[in-house]
Amino acid sequence: MKGNGRRIVEVNDLHHTYLRGSPLEVTALKGVTMEVYEGEVVGIIGRTGAGKSTVVQHLNGLIRNREPGKVIIDGQDMSDTSLDITTIRQKVGLIFQRPEEQLFERLVGDDIAFGPKKLGMPREERRERVRWAMEMVGLDFDRFKNRFTFSLSGGEMRKTAIAGVLALRPKVLILDESTTGIDPRGRRDLLSRIKGLNREHGITLICVSPNMEEVASMVDRIYVIDDGRTVMNDTTREIFARPEELRRYGLGVPQVSAVASRLAEKGLAMPRTPLTVAEAEEDIWRILSS
Amino acid sequence: MEDFEFLRNVTIGQYFQGDSIVHRIDPRTKITIVMILAVINSFILSFTGNAILLAICTAFVLASGISFKFMLSGLTPALPIIAIFALMQLFFYGDAYSPYGMELVVFWRWGIMSVTNGSIQLVIVTLMRFLEIYFLVSLLTATTTTTDLAYAIESMLEPFQRFRVPAYEISLIGTIALRFVPIFAEQLEIIMKAQASRGADFGGGGMFRFVKRTRQMATLIVPLFVDAFRRAEDLILAMEARCYTGGEGRTKIIRFRMERTDHIIIAATLILAVMMISFRNHFPV
Ligand SMILES: Nc1ncnc2c1ncn2[C@@H]1O[C@H](COP(=O)(O)OP(=O)(O)OP(=O)(O)O)[C@@H](O)[C@H]1O
Ligand SMILES: [Mg+2]
Numbered sequence: 001m002k003g004n005g006r007r008i009v010e011v012n013d014l015h016h017t018y019l020r021g022s023p024l025e026v027t028a029l030k031g032v033t034m035e036v037y038e039g040e041v042v043g044i045i046g047r048t049g050a051g052k053s054t055v056v057q058h059l060n061g062l063i064r065n066r067e068p069g070k071v072i073i074d075g076q077d078m079s080d081t082s083l084d085i086t087t088i089r090q091k092v093g094l095i096f097q098r099p100e101e102q103l104f105e106r107l108v109g110d111d112i113a114f115g116p117k118k119l120g121m122p123r124e125e126r127r128e129r130v131r132w133a134m135e136m137v138g139l140d141f142d143r144f145k146n147r148f149t150f151s152l153s154g155g156e157m158r159k160t161a162i163a164g165v166l167a168l169r170p171k172v173l174i175l176d177e178s179t180t181g182i183d184p185r186g187r188r189d190l191l192s193r194i195k196g197l198n199r200e201h202g203i204t205l206i207c208v209s210p211n212m213e214e215v216a217s218m219v220d221r222i223y224v225i226d227d228g229r230t231v232m233n234d235t236t237r238e239i240f241a242r243p244e245e246l247r248r249y250g251l252g253v254p255q256v257s258a259v260a261s262r263l264a265e266k267g268l269a270m271p272r273t274p275l276t277v278a279e280a281e282e283d284i285w286r287i288l289s290s
Numbered sequence: 291m292e293d294f295e296f297l298r299n300v301t302i303g304q305y306f307q308g309d310s311i312v313h314r315i316d317p318r319t320k321i322t323i324v325m326i327l328a329v330i331n332s333f334i335l336s337f338t339g340n341a342i343l344l345a346i347c348t349a350f351v352l353a354s355g356i357s358f359k360f361m362l363s364g365l366t367p368a369l370p371i372i373a374i375f376a377l378m379q380l381f382f383y384g385d386a387y388s389p390y391g392m393e394l395v396v397f398w399r400w401g402i403m404s405v406t407n408g409s410i411q412l413v414i415v416t417l418m419r420f421l422e423i424y425f426l427v428s429l430l431t432a433t434t435t436t437t438d439l440a441y442a443i444e445s446m447l448e449p450f451q452r453f454r455v456p457a458y459e460i461s462l463i464g465t466i467a468l469r470f471v472p473i474f475a476e477q478l479e480i481i482m483k484a485q486a487s488r489g490a491d492f493g494g495g496g497m498f499r500f501v502k503r504t505r506q507m508a509t510l511i512v513p514l515f516v517d518a519f520r521r522a523e524d525l526i527l528a529m530e531a532r533c534y535t536g537g538e539g540r541t542k543i544i545r546f547r548m549e550r551t552d553h554i555i556i557a558a559t560l561i562l563a564v565m566m567i568s569f570r571n572h573f574p575v
Contacts, residue, residue, distance in 0.1 A: 023306055118490060
């Protein structure tokens with residue numbers, strides 16, 4: 001299934017070189033191709049330095065492509081210099097690793113309202129946006145809006161920062177390793193809320209994550225990037241059914257998938273590659289009861 | 291169009307690996323040369339004198355093998371400020387500055403503004419002096435690792451320890467400060483990108499809309515300071531965890547030795563300094 005069939009992100013043979021012409025020049029992208037349809041949840045995985053962050057920064061115009069390759073967001077070509085970049089940034093929300101480092105206002109509510117204010121939104125509407133965004137990440141509006149930003153706990157700060165991006169009501173939300181460094185419970189909570197954004201509000205999600213369990217439980221499709229190129233592209237189940245190939249790119253598979261492929265080697269094939277413990281449990285019960 | 295990459299062009303404080311003669315001479319020699327040339331720089335006000343000095347600095351850059359274009363690219367962010375200062379000097383110095391070695395000629399006058407051969411010379415000479423210092427300092431940090439720099443500063447301050455100059459601490463503070471310049475540039479880039487992602491607009495408003503730009507600064511400065519304090523705390527903890535107690539009685543693996551070439555280079559620079567400074571009133575323009 002590919003969302004509702006409307007292509008919202010299209011990247012074609014993208015190249016990028018950082019610090020071109022300096023002694024520190026690095027070619028980070030050497031041909032990345034991917035497409036994302038509205039309403040999808042897509043994952044990008046790859047070893048460290050593969051170019052994942054560089055790709056996603058192209059998607060909201062933080063890096064504009066001046067090199068071979070095309071980036072088309074919601075029908076608009078990003079290399080077009082007359083393009084209004086703020087509308088693109090509103091459509092495509094990007095959340096970085098450790099987003100709490102971007103907070104600067106004294107009060108939580110003001111910080112979240114920063115984006116809507118920049119868009120010149122009237123007060124009442126702004127308030128509604130902030131309320132909605134806080135609800136989405138699980139911060140109680142009345143309890144938190146007047147709290148001091150820097151007195152929050154790490155997890156709450158992160159939620160505030162994510163709400164700051166959500167308040168722009170993006171159509172596409174990109175998470176670049178944004179759940180690393182919080183406790184497992186807070187992480188599960190955050191992930192399920194983010195999934196809810198996709199299910200209930202149709203927001204397209206693009207997740208970059210080093211954690212294969214997390215990717216397996218979240219996304220429908222995966223792009224594997226290695227050394228600046230797209231090297232694999234398939235549904236999550238198909239990708240994790242190929243552990244040998246993934247290992248070549250310095251990646252692993254979720255533990256349950258690994259166990260399943262070991263069982264298959266020993267002649268006990270499962271009907272499908274399980275992605276989560278729940279799926280594996282279901283399949284094992286089915287095998288045992290048949 | 292906005293571009294966030296310029297921050298990486300902070301050339302001061304960045305080390306570039308290399309094997310040129312400039313890389314290889316003793317760090318103490320380098321510091322000494324930079325200091326001597328800086329003294330010359332502060333004495334010489336003439337066009338000819340600065341042309342000689344600029345040529346010497348340029349020769350050093352060429353000898354270091356670091357691309358000239360890249361060296362200059364570090365100045366790009368400062369260009370608007372440099373331009374404003376240059377224009378103010380050009381128009382408002384008026385008759386207050388008599389040109390070096392020439393009669394005053396007024397080319398243009400309008401109210402309190404005027405352009406004289408004095409102010410033109412002043413602008414050119416100021417830019418040259420600025421470039422000289424910029425080249426010297428960037429070159430010093432570009433061709434010397436921070437450890438070598440720290441070692442050099444410490445060993446040069448050692449004789450003053452008798453007068454309770456904390457040589458080791460001074461060199462440590464200097465090293466840490468230099469080391470953190472590129473880290474903060476990188477962090478600033480990340481924060482700028484994060485703020486831009488939620489609607490902040492750093493590109494628009496033009497180079498000269500100061501009020502707007504200043505207000506935008508708050509969205510960067512606050513997170514940057516928070517980060518700086520966090521990093522400082524981490525550093526302190528890391529130092530204490532490794533039982534750091536200060537410089538007293540600490541030994542080193544690598545010891546530098548001044549060689550004959552070092553003495554020759556320093557002597558040559560000194561002779562140059564004496565000559566330039568004593569002839570400084572005899573240059574034609
Ligand atoms: N701002 C930058 N300036 C210069 N080089 C950069 C910059 N950002 C990334 N690079 C380089 O580009 C390459 C790709 O980096 P990128 O951050 O896209 O990788 P990544 O896949 O996101 O890695 P990670 O999993 O560690 O986040 C790396 O070699 C990196 O050193
Ligand atoms: Mg990354």
